[in-house]
Structures are given as C-alpha cells and as structure tokens.
Amino acid sequence: MSEGQQKDTARSKMLNGSAWMTAGNITSRILGAIYIIPWVTWLGAYSDEANALYAQGYNIYSLFITISTAGIPSAISKLVAHYNGLNEYGVSQKLNRSALYMALASGVICGTVMMYIASWPIVYNGDTNLIPVLRSLAWAIFIIPLMAISRGIFQGYSMMAPSAISQFVEQLFRIIYMLGATYLIMKIQKGSWVSAVSQSTFAAFIGAIGACVVLFLAWLKYRGVMQGTGTIEQPVTEVSTTELILKIVYQSIPFIIIESGINLFQLIDQYSFKRMMPLVGHFTKYQIDVLYALFAFNANKLYMIIIALANALAVTAIPLLAMARAKNDQTGMRNQIENVLMLFYFVMIPAVLGLYAVAQQVYTVFYRYNHAGVIVLEFAAFMAIPLGLYTVAAAMMQGISENRRMMKYLGIGLIIKLLIQFPCIWIAQGLGPLLSTGIAMMVINYLIIHSFNQEFRLNFEQMALPTNQILAYSLVMLVITKGIMLLLGLFISPYGRYTAFFILVIGVIVGAGVYGYLSLHFRLADKLLGGRAQRLRQIFHMN
Template sequence: MASDIEEKTTSDLADQGKADLIKGSAWMTAGSIFSRILGAIYIIPWNMWFGSVFTATLANSLFSKGYNIYSFFLIISTAGIPGAISKQIAHYNALNEYQAGNQLFRQGLKIMALMGIVTAAVMYFGASFIANIFAGGNKQAIPVLQALSFALLIIPTMSLVRGYFQGYSQMAPSAISQFIEQVARVIYMLVATYWIMKVQKGSYVSAVTQSTFAAFIGAIFGLGILVYFLVKQLPKLRKLSQNSKQEIDIDNKNFFLEIMHQALPFIILDSGIVLFQIFDQATFNSMMSSFQRLGKDTLDYMYALFGFNANKLIMIVVSLATAMAVTAVPLLSAAYSRHDRTEVKGHIGSTLQLFFLVMLPASLGMYAVAKPLYILFYRYDSLGIYILQFSAIVAIVLGLFTVLAAVLQGLYQNKVAIKCFVIGFIVKMIVQYPMILLFSMFGPLMATMVGMTVTCWFMLRHLRVRFKFNIQQTLYRVCLIFLISVLMLVIISVINLICYHWLANTNRIAALCLLIVEVIIGVGVYLYLILKTRLAEKIVGSRLARLRQKLRIS
C-alpha cells in the first residue's frame, strides 16, 4: 500500500534525499522485477503451445517485430511527457508551488488523451505501410500492429498518472499498477493462446495477434489501480495545493510550452534502446543476406535468437536500471532547483554506485546461469545460449545509459544527453555492417555495445566536469563490486560445468532445479561478500549494518 503524500519542507527533502532514492528504487525495482519475471515466465507455456521449436521461434520473431514498432509508437504517444511531468512536479514541490504542479498535471492529461487517440489511429490504419517499412514487408505483422494499437488509447494517460506520483517521490502506486498490469496481460494472452492453438488448432499468427492485444487488457487494469490511489490521496493533495506559496501566476503561465520543452529530451532518450533495436530489425535481414543466401524463415529464426529470446531475458536486469532512473529524476530535479550542489553531487554518486551494486551481479549472474535459464525458457540451443551470455554483458551498458540519461535530464542537461546519444547511435550505424560481417549474428549486439559505450563515456565525462562528483570513490567501489561479482560468476560457472557433465541438455525440470540452486548460491555468495566488506552499508546505508549483525558477519 502506498503511503500518503506528506508535505515536506526544503530541509526535509535535502535530509531524506538518499533515503528516498533507496526507498523509491526498492519500490520500482520490486515492481519492475516482478513484472519482468512474470513477463518472461509466460514464455515457457506460451512456446510449448505452439508445437515445434521452429514454429515457436517464428512466433517469437513476429511478436518481437510487432512489439518493437509498438514500443516506438508508445514513446511517440507519451511524447516524453510522463518523465517531464515527474521532473517538473518535483521542481514545483521543492519551491512549495504545489498548485502550479497540479495545473501542469491537468494540462498534461489533456495532451495525453489526444496523443493516445492520434497515435492509435495512425498505427491501426497505417499498419500495412508500417509493416512494409519496419517489418521487412511481413504481411503477418499487420494484424499484430492493429491489435497493439488499442493499448495506445490508454497507456499514455496511465503513464502520465505514474509520472505524477513519481514527482512526489511516491513509487509504490507505479510499482503496484505495473505489476497488476502485467498480471492481467499475461493471464489474457495465455488463455487466448491456449484456446487458439490447443482447442481451435488455429494459426500461430492469430495466437500472436491476441497475445499482443493483451497489452490493452493489462492497461485497463493498470490505470484502474492508479485511479484508486489518486482518489484515495486527493484530500492530502488538495491540502498541499491550498497551503502552497502561490507566487506563480498559473493563469498566465503557458504550461503547454513548458511540458513540451521538457518532454522532447525524454522522447529521444527514452526511445534510445528501442531505436537501437528497430535499427537491428530493419537492417539485420538485408545485411545478413549480403553475406549468405538464407531464406526468410531462417533469417527470422536467427533474428529471434537475439531480438526476442535473449532480449526478453536481459530486459529483466535492464529494468533494474529503469527503476533507479525513474527514482533519480525527481530527486535530482528537486536538489538542482534548490541550488544545492553538495546534494546534487551526492545523488549522482549514490545513483551510480547503487546501479552497479545491483546491475553487475545481476548481469554477470545471468551470464553464469545462461544455460539452464535458456533451456528452461526456450529448450536447448547452443547458439541461443551463447547469444544470451553475450547479451547479458551488453545489458550493463544498456542499463548504464538508462541511468546516466536520467541523471542528466534530472539536472536539466538535456542537450548534452541528446548529443551524447546521437553520437553513440551514429557510431552504432557505422559499425553495424562490419560487425555483422565479422561476427555474424553477434554483430548487432557488438555494434550496440560499441555505440552505447561511446554514449556512456561522453555522459560520464560531462557529469565529472560539470558537477565534480566524487568519481574516485565511485570507481573504487565499482571495482570492488566487479571483483565480488566475478568471483560469484566463477563459482556458479564451476557448479554449472560439473552438473551438466551428468545432466541432459533437454531436461527442463533439471534445468529449473539447477537454476534455483545456482541462484540461491550466487545470491548467498554475493550478499555475504558485500556485507563482509562493509560495501553494501557504505552505499545503501546503516540499515544493512543491522542485517550484517543479525547474520553474525563480522
């Protein structure tokens, strides 16, 4: 249950900054992780009901291509406004101008409703043209895109309400609605797929179409939960609005221009990972065909291995970064609005250290358990396992980009963030062809890693020069986290190697049991070492010191 929104003074906000970052990240991480895990677990029965491995992979490819295009339209339909609303409401709250923030929110609702209707109509009626351009002319993608268009009617408004709560550093409503949205979506898509494939003996295209329509069903439930929280907290919100300074002339202030000015960077940067994926989707078949003569089904199969199968799993760990990014923006915006450079520097260092504390073990852990994990979700495929391992490494830079972009946006360094992203994307486009030539199916992933690394390097350099945060402390702690994570990886890899000397690669039950054992051991090793070295409590705070004492780790 979300806690009520309470009025905070400027000094309270400054004192609670780090605690809010930890608490908010915990809520958003929990919501993102549970949602992503649920969104990955459904793959097991979903793939089984398609019959053959090849048919299941074709379904994955069609699903992925439709969803990548939908994700891009979703970013356009929300126009970066939820992030801008979160940022600006935190800004007004820091100035005790709650009434201005509420007026901004109401203006945003009108824009979101209109954008949802327009983009849904464009995607539905233009599905044939869009599929021809971005899905390689695949006619099967047309009904998938039309089914996805319905979700665009609701999700923009839902995202805006989430941004409103996040502006108050209230992450629980967003996390809970995100989870409920995913539960409703998964239930509908599994029931629909079972009915079509097992009862009606229908086509996989129909099953994928209904599976994507599930996004609309999930959005209805997600929005309903947010409305419940909003209605519950209306008395507190009204009280804050009535007691605000009201020095801003809201009648003559153009909130529309303010929203759009702040939203544009969110559009570009939020679409960063999706743009990289759409570029892969648009170029992979043609570039691979220039080296080898391969049929369409074979190319779709190869694309699905990294574009859907591996991507679906690594986005679980990337969602960790997204959760921290959402939390960091309003906190940094509030500190920047108060001109508190010490707090700004502290937030930058805390955000990066917290990111690596969670992201490095998650990514390297996924690398270590890639074999049983892949077998459990998709059945055994040696190439698919290698791609998942490499994708787990790429996930680190994808997550870092997400966090750094959010930090820069929270500090009103929008132009710098966009410039850094554009440079990295250009590098990605330049190296894509030679990377596919050299590394075949691994080429797009390699190009993504190179492009994102360039972007992250420029972003970090700007933060260091402009805000002079304690990079020495951050580097020292990140190196220690890396060493502990590598030790965990080695231990799990040895266990994996020994066990698969006796276990069959086709046994999914054995893969599940081994995965559970390896995760428990990996988490135990990592947790023990970060508590033993006092690293966790230095980053997270004294609460973990109590945990260390309870576990009798000296």
Template sequence: MDNNFEDNEIEEETEFADSERAKGQMLKGSAWMTVGSILSRILGALYIIPWRLIFGVSLFPIANSLYTQGYNIYSFVLIVAIAGIPSAIAKQVAHYNALNEYGVGVKLYKRGLVLAIAMGILSALILWFAAPFLTNGDDNVIPVIHSLSLAVLIIPTMSLTRGYFQGYQDMSPSAISQFVEQLARVVYMFVSAFVILDIMHGNWVTAVSQSTFAACVGAIFGFLILGWYYWRRRSYYRGLVANSNNKLNVPTNQLYKEIISQATPFVILGAGVTIFSLIDQFTFFNIMRIATNFSESTLQVNYAIFAGNANKLTMIVVSLASSLAIAVVPLLSEAYTKKNKKGMRDQFSNTLILFEFIMIPAALGMAAIAGPLNRTFYGTSNMDFSSNILAFSAIESIPIGLFVVVSAVMQGVSQNKKAVKYFVIGVIVKLITQFPLVYAFGSFGTLISTMAGFIVANELIIHSLKKSFGIEEEKIGNFTAKILFYSLVMYFVALVAVYGLNFLLGFIVNPFSSIMSLIVTVLAASIGGFVYMYLSLRSRIADEVLGKRVQKIRDLLHIS
C-alpha cells in the same frame, strides 16, 4: 567569529542531513520501482514457457519472431505517444513541490492529461494506418500492429498518472500498477493463445495478434489501480495544495510549453534502446542475406533468438537501471531547483555506485547461468547458439543500463540538449559499425555494435556531468574495484555450480531438459547470489551503499 563558525557548522549539518535524506529517498524509491519492475519483467519472461508449449516446436520460432517485430514497432510508437510526458511531469511536479507550490503541480497534471489523451489518439491512428508500410516484407505483421494500436490509446494517460505520483517521490502506485498491468497481460496472452490454438484450432497469426492485444487489456487493469490509489489519497493532495504558498500563477500556455520542452528529450532518450532494436530489425535481414545463404526461416529464427529470446531476459536486468533512473530524476530536479551543487554531485556519485552495486553482479550472474536459464525458457532448440547469445547479451546490458541511468541524470539537472546530442553520436556509431560487424559476426555483430554505440554515448555523458557538477572519483573508483572483484568471484562460483550440477544430474536424469535446467538455474543463481551477498556484507560495502538497514541481514547470517 563564533557566530560565523556556528552558522557554517549548522549549514554543513543541514547539507549532510539533506544528502542523507535524498540518499534514503533514492533507495526507497529505487526499491519500490525495482520490485515492481523486476516482478513485471519476470512475469513478462515467464509467460514464454507456457506460450512456447501452446504454439509447439514448429510454430513457436516464427510466432516469437512475429511477436518481436510487432512489439519493437509498437514500443517505439508508444514512446512517441507518451512523448516523455510522464518523466517531464515527474520532474516539473517535483520542481514546483520543492517551491511549496503544489497547486501548480496539480494544474500541470491536468494540462498534461489533455496532451496525453490527444497523443494517444493520434499515435493509435498513425500506427493503425501505417501498419502495411511497416511489415519488413512480412504481411503477418499487419494484424499484430493493428492489435497493438489499441493499447496506444490508453497507455499515455496511464503513464502520465504514474509520472504525477513519482513527482511526489511516491513510487508504490507506479510499482503496483505496473505489476498488475503485466499480470493481466500475461493471463490474457496465455488464455487467448490456448483457446485459439488448442480449443478452436485456429490460425497461429490470430493467436499472436491476441497475445499482443493483451497489452491493451493489461493497460486497463493498470490504470484502474492508479485510479484507486489517487481516490484513496485525494485528501492528502488537497491538503498539500491548501497549505501551499500559492504565490505562483503559471499561465496555461507556459505550462504546455514547459511540458513539451521537457518532454521532447525524454522521447528521444526514452526510445534509445528501442531505436537501437529497430536499427537491428530493419538491417539485420538484409545484411545477412548478403553475408550468408541462410534460408528466410533460419534468419527469422536467428533474429528471434537475439532480439526476442535474449532481450526478454536481459531486460529484467536493465529494468534494475530503469527503476533507479525513475527514482533519481525527481531528486536531482529538487537539488537543481535549490541550486544545491554539492547535493547534485553527491546524488550523481551515489547513483553510479548504486547502479554498479546492483547491475554488475546481476549481469555477470545472468551470463554465468545463461545455459540452463535459456533452456528453462526456450527449450533445447539451437541450444549452444542461444545460450551464447544470452550470455553476451547479459554483458551488453551493463552499458545499456548505464545509459538509462546517466541520461536520466542529465535530464534531472536540465542538461537535455547535451544528452540528446551524445545519444545521437551513439546512434551514428551504431549505424557505422552495424554492417561490418553483422557481416563478420552475424547475430553477435548486432550486440557488439549496440555496445559500441552505448559505450560512446555513456562516456560523453559522464564526462559532461563530471565537468559540470563534479564527481567523487576516488570514492567511485574504490567501490568499482570491490564490486567488480566480488562480481567476478560470484560469476566463477556460479559457472562452476552450473557445470557441477549438470555433471551430477547427468548420472540420474537428462540435465538439459527444461525442468532440470530450472533446478540448475535456481541453485546456481542462489549459490552465486549468496557469495556476492556474503562478500559485500563482510567487507561492509553493502552498508555504505544501502545504509544501516543491512545490519539485520548480517546479524541473521552471523557475519561480523
């Protein structure tokens, strides 16, 4: 009897230790991916300021629209080219590593490289030759797509290598290479646009094409960083392989089958946001031509505002969710492999709480400072319309980010077919609501229909996960109520700060200039962020979400 009690106690302690270890790994992985992703997204947004100044007031709106249309098509083709292989590799490598079969993971990576190279070549050729048929009536899109097809050659292999590192729950190489890739891309964009337009006085379409070709330049630098990391850690990986069980001998054909079967859902779900964007791109213009008598140039500007301008900034917020999703897939896969149902339930609950803790205040904070933030990046043209679109898009980023996370959870526990099915239902909702909403609300209609589609998909996925693995409803409900309340307090404080600062600055300077708007953005965001941080630290909710490490921040701020 005593022995049984001791065994149960040991088992419970082990489960608790595993749960805490997994939570710690998720936080560490999320931190690395968040830093890398956020810095990359910020760079990807900051470039727009000098880029806008180089193109000038007259050329920037149409250049931005052309860039956005080309990039949406490229993003979709790139996701297909990558074919979900990096995430599938991360999941399967984590699976075999959990079985102490590191050698199989290495073999899996090598076989995946062959697929990635082949998919890169094939997709680049398709993108190049299909360019004339993807113009949406604007032939200027053709050279832009041609320039982007070159990046498709390299990125699948680079992404696969990131997936291999992630399978070891080692997120730093991915995060750093992502940042370097973006830095190289932004530098090339800025320099090439400046040389073509200001020094050579060349064609603006050529300048846009070189700006999109920067994706290829960035990929080369990002890949070099990954190669350097692998070279430094090769001895460590060899040691793991040498000390493996080495009992599994998985045939090559089976490895390919595993990669492809796991990758296919990742393609569809990974392309989720891009598919919704493409629906907007190929329906918005036609619906608006029926609903309004706007000129083509006005439609191009309106499209660029919601699909380009707002999207660039809100994707910074969505990247928070993407970072969490990347970190959680290998951990869930490990728990699933070990048939640890409690571990899966805890992981899912912790993932939702961490998502809410980060995403809700980030989205509401961006909505609060939408006015000055928009003017900082895009100037005062269409000021009120652009700011309102950005504020609405910031709210829209919450269901989008939630989809990124919960679909990753589904894949981590091998519920791939269900995840795809629920996403397809979401797409159908988007298609059904697109025409009436765009007809009635214009650009805002595209955002509302996107929200509707993702909300339906999220509800179906969460219900399925809850039914299959359970969820700590009371715990999540308590956290949600507190996080939402603190986020709303932060929102109103930041909003008051924006109006107050604009009012005070108005006595001295024009508060709506780009420089003054930047100052207002930084100050209002800092005030709002401090309020949220203070409330979450004072209530101890930050400790429960992020662990004991936040005690240092509390001590520094003298918060009891």
C-alpha cells in the same frame, strides 16, 4: 545540514524510491519472462517465427508508446518535483490536469495513426503477418498515455508505490489474457499461429486497463495528501494553462528522443538485419528469422529483466535531481549522481555476471536447450551493462536539465551504430547487432559521465574502492557459481527443462549467497545501503 547528512538523506530517498520501482519492474519483467515457457510450448514448431513476429510488432509499438506519451510522464515527474521544490504546489496541481488532457488527446491521435499505417509496406517490411499484430497493438495506444502520465504524476510526488503496483497488475492482466487466448487458439481450436500472436499482442490493451484501475484507486486514496501539500505554503506564481502546456511540450520533446534511444537501436536492427545477412552468407528467410528471434526476442526478454533494475534507478533519480536543480544545490546533485552510479554498479555488475554463469540453464528453462541461443544470451548478458548505464545516465542528464546535450550524445551514438552495423554483422553475424549496440552505447556513456565530471567534479577517488570491491566480489561469485553449474551438469542432465530448473535454483541461491555474504562481511553494503546493511547482518546472524 552537513554534506554527510545530505548524502544520507539523498541515499535514503533513492533507496526507498528504488525499492518500490525495483519491485514493480522486476516482478513485471519476471512475469513477462515466465509466460514464455507455456507460450513457446503451445506454439510448438512455430515458436521461433512467432517470437520474431512478436518482437517486430513490439519494436514499432514501443516507438509509438514513446511518441504517444510524448515523454510527458518523465517531464511531468520532473516539473512536479521542480515546482514542489520551489513550494509552488498550486502550480503542480494545475500541471497535473493539463498533462491528463494532453494524454487523452495524444492517445486518440497516435492510436488512430498506428491503426492506419499498419498496412503500409514500409512499415510491415515485407511481412504481411505483421499487419494484424500492429493493429491489435494500436488499441493499447489509445489508453497507455493516460496510464503513463498518471504514473508520472505520482512519481513527481516521490510516490513510487502506485506506479510499481500498477506495473505488476498491468503485466498480470496481460499474461492471463495472452496465455488464455493462445491456449484456446493453438490447443483447442487448432488455429493459426499468426492469430495467436495477434491476440497475445492485443493483451497489452487488457493489461493497460488493469493498470488504469489501480492508478485511479490510488488517486482516490492519495488525492487528499497531494492536494493538501499546498496548504504548507501558498503558490507565489501565477502560471496560465497555456504556459504550462508549453512547458510540458518543451520538456517532453527531449524525453521522446532520449527515452526511445534503446528502441531506436532495436528498430535499426529490425530494418537492417534481414537486408544485411544475405550479404555476409547464404541464409534462408527461415534461418534469418530464427537468428533475429534469438537476439531480438529470446535473449532480449531475459536480459531486459536486469535492465529493469536500471530503469528503477532512473525513474527515481529524475525527480530527486530536478528538486536539487530547482534549489541550485550543486552538492545535492553531485551526491545524487554518485549514489545512482554506485547503486548501479552494486546491482548490475553481479546481476550481469550471474546471468552469464547460469545462461544455459536460464535459456533451457524458458525456451528449451539451443546451443546458439545460449551463446547469444551469454553475449547479450554483458550488453546489459552499457544499455542499463545508458538508461540511468540519460535519466540523470534529463534530471539536471541537460536535454540538448543528451540528445547530441544520443545522435553521436546512433551515427556510430549505423556506421558499424554492417561490419559487426559481417564479423559476428547473429551477434553483430548486439555488438554494434554495445559499442555505440559505451561511447554515449563515456560522453555523459565525462560531462558530469566536468560540471560536478565527481569523487572518483572515493568511488574507486567500493567499485573495485563490487567487481572483485562479483568475479568470485561468477567463478563459484559457474563451477557449481559445471559440476552439477556432470551428474544431472542440463538439457531438460525440469533438470535445468533444478540446477538453476541452486545456482541462483549460491550466487546470491556468495555476493551477499561478501558484501555484508566486508562492509561494502554499508557504504551503499546505510543502516539497512546492519539490519541484514542481524537477520542473518553475521555480527
């Protein structure tokens, strides 16, 4: 197979997998943002405090998810792809069973630990309202490892649809319970906002049950295909269950550390921001809680929708790179890395600039107009690029088995974050934690891409033209969209939720239309989407 054909094949697999994962990630993220509108409305005057409490609980919960799954989903995805690449399909089946046993054990252990330590002062950080929130989240930890490992198994076979559908169902079940409980407590019972937050976080357990049902049904549907794969060629290696478990543990430890990278940065913010803010100015506890909620919850919920695009690329990249590594296919690995980077630029740069252009309208629709909140979201939008690139680049490092080097780079980034956290808060106050995270992530990303170039000699010359086109078309889209937003704001109030939503819809249509037209007309999309770009031109009569 020629290098050009290899590139097309790699790009096709990446696009197919990313399409499913993007659909699952984006729809679940959008659902996870839309619920905010009624949730904030029903909480009323307590909404900012509730957002801060919710964010604190979820930061700790996210770390426990990473620990409880022990990085096994990504490790399983990688190992299954590795053994399938060697035609060792029987080993893959044995691997799956071992991982499921480990998931059950880790869920019970980590759920119990989280339930127990919720009442420790060092954990609830002076806010006793956090205790019931953490205990309600602990229930989800009991079953989430099983759910996550099941997704990793499907991804190892490059079956992205079950994972994507389960993500959507998980979010749907979670939101239905969350909104129902909040309405009952706040509007009917006139109860405590802390109870409403506790039930909202317990909804994670309800969502996980829904996802597990979807994954079980998918296993019933595809088990014949997955087991039948082994009939192509019988395994030539005997591997004991103990050896497989040790392999899983060995592969998963770096995944624990690396995949919790963004969460570790957020925990640094959670435990340092409230202590550092009184040192840079006179702020009340309420003011600090509101500032924390603006960047840690309000803006985070919205720009994480964009980062979900990067997550989709990352999940797809790991098994494809692992398979190429198993075959020692240097050309395949280089092509895959270049494909992922270019797709990242193609999607993330216009998405970030688009969010910046409509930040006021987006924030107003979800939270009500707040000048400070809009500024935070505009700034946070740009931070989505280094955060998203970290997600993708770290996944590719793991896909080519550079775990130790990746952990070293993450360690350097965390040290930089700790060193510049206070200076950034002193300079930018509420924007300081985002600024320090962005700087630290840019350093990590530089080290990763430099490492790729040292090993694979990436074709930066070939990547330069499409990258410049992406940037140019995105800037054109930004100017046009921002101009229309300002123009419409002269005639329609941008401060009400309904009017802001009307302006937002126009802005999104214009922005997507401008970027899409330029990408298709000047054939940029052809370089990244292949034949799909031509089909899109036919649909929109652009030939």
